[in-house]
Amino acid sequence: MKNQQADAVEMQSIYKYFDNFCALNAVNLKVRRGSIHALLGENGAGKTTLMNILYGLYRPDGGKILINGEPVEMKNPNVAIEHKIGMVHQHFKLVENFTVVQNIILGQEVVKAGCVLDLARARKQVMDLSKTYGLAVDPDAKIEDISVGMQQRVEILKALYRGVEILILDEPTAVLTPQEINELVNIMHNLTEDGKTIIIITHKLKEIKKSSEYCTIIRRGKYIDTVVVKSVSEQQLASMMVGREVSLVVAKAKADPGDIIFRIDNLTVEDNRKIERVKELSLYVKRGEIVGIAGIDGNGQKELVEAITCLTKVKAGKISINGAELQNTSPHYVVENGIATIHEDRQKRGLVLDFPVKYNLILENYNKPQFAGRSILKEPAIHQFAEDSIRRYDIRPEDCASEPARALSGGNQQKVIIARELSENPELLLAFQPTRGLDVGAIEFIHSALIKHRDSGHSILLISFELDEIMNVSDRICVLYDGRIVAEFLQGEVDENEIGLLMAGGERKNGI
């Protein structure tokens, strides 16, 4: 019998050390049953670590966990699953070459005759769930072929399929569009009305305001406070989390664009399954200009980026920078021509996770004379460069140069990539979701880094699902829908609602 008064989750004075680095220092967390509880903290504060402990993936080095008032020893995820705890991880845990259905049922398969998979029935269960909660997925697609947004939905379905009572969402909205976020918030409210409890990690203060009742703040592994969300402002939350005042909107001067340096003409790109994802798309970027591409995930962004970076073949059309044609050449050629790229999936495309941070920082420049002479790496120079980058981009912990990139928190991994990509002063920076999963302090930092890059006479093509980001940073905004640019505006010419409408396939305007 459940104790009706007890909190769904209570974590008391949790400690966690990685070697002798203290990731959690006496952190407390109390979550009321049926509530939505936000966990807020900077990149590397220890949020994911705390939740991994709750889910039984890490063993704490001290402290107690109570579920519904009963002490529980979370030895492994099985114990958590038994207590109906589900977790959607910040970095998805999906088997890439399995289908959506296979991923959802893995470990709790629908079978007949003891062990034979009943995929038809499984598929139906999944589709029922997907319909009930409005989480659209393609059940038979392989994970490697679907967008990050859909992968996210698969992860949520995975938890719902297991009948969770306590759902942990580690940055679930980092990759969702504004509309999808609203839907998710609705889903979360439906779930809590059902009596379920949700712990949500997010850096987006707006969402916390919209969705959560309580918010616990941790900073650098220490418990700061738990507040009732209604009674504090976004600004207050931000300062509590960072420990200083932060500005939520970037300041920037008006753009002063020069000549066109980068252009795409009538580009058509197909995906793995031979479906056209980019359709006769044309656009250009001028020197000293930030062009933002707004659009809902899955409208061709991934293929556009892969075409520009030569990771995929172009079916038709031209891509050129300073007159040099890039389509169907090689990624190396693209880099050589002054294009740097921040990829959407930092773990897959951005980093070699098992390499130390310092090698990750020179992945593109390892053969430049300052880092290698006659093919021999110059270790001291590399180390020095790493230390400088770490300081300049505030990558934490400060002494991580020789640590594997894997050991950094998600946000800090992203900073490593940005440090690397900006280090060569690229003519054009292709930034695809550059602030995915970053805290407000870090976003402020990266946005001002982008603007500084622009002000030094370089160009940026920003592709983001984050409408706020596009609106704040871009000088010119293109709206991408179904593989085409359907509208184009200068900053300030348009409001969020109008773009939101166009992103969803609304009427075509100022078409090009």
Added chain:
Amino acid sequence: MLISILLAVSITLMYAAPLMFAGLGGVISENAGVVNIGIEGMMTIGAFCGAAVGYFSGNPWWGFAAGGLSGGLLALVHAVASISFRADQTISGVAINFIGPGLALFLSRKLFAGSAMTKPVEHPIPTIFGSYAAKSSNLLIKAANIEMTVPIVFICALVLWFVLYKTSWGLRIRSVGENPAAADTLGINVYKIKYVAVFVSGVLSGFGGATMTLAVMNYFTQSTISGQGFIALAAVIFGKWKPHGTMAACLLFGFAQALVVLLGGSNSKIQIPSSLLSMLPYVLTLVSLVLFVRHSTAPKADGIPYVKGH
């Protein structure tokens, strides 16, 4: 004509059967993310135990079972080293390839009066038509009279395919080979699955070795297993880590060995030096790997030891 084709087929099958057992062994362990270079060693110990137990018990099936068991036990050594202690899987496999033949030689000298080879097995694995073929004058039946191990290995392949692609166990095994961290978060015991897969891999390799000594030859010497384990591994890669593909690749390599026999026969019209001919299976393996394996993709986490919490 029909008879010589049939003969070529049955010789191909005879030589392919040991490869197929071992290849299936490779498929299951690699699908669970453990590279098994040690197949050669597991085949060798299986071949010896098959011959020895077959000789002493007078029953080839006891020998066959013993071959499988000994291969499985040796595989457990590989499992302990590479799964529990996270030793490099290639190095651990190489060690197995030293232990297998060494142990076989040691036991052979102990059991067979200091001889490095076993005595011939009196009753080898029976053939599908058995004594009926001996009595029959029908040449077709004589030519098609293959050993029971051949249908057995095809059944094994079918079972393995079914398990891997149609059951919940298979889904779990493959998930462990692709993304063990994902499997772990869903409460799947990654280590247990890897252990079971490696053990089964050893059993199948042992069967392959025993097939060599109980169906192809009828005794064990140091050269009974000479590279079949590695050819089987190549077949796994050639077969894209899938049971059916691997079976097909093994048939191809078996055919190469059959050619050695067929073309090397004294009554054959073309005379090729036998030493050149016996290179054929190995050369074919190399060539096929070079030419066709470009698009083959291994399970993502194949060969990477799984450490919790990383």
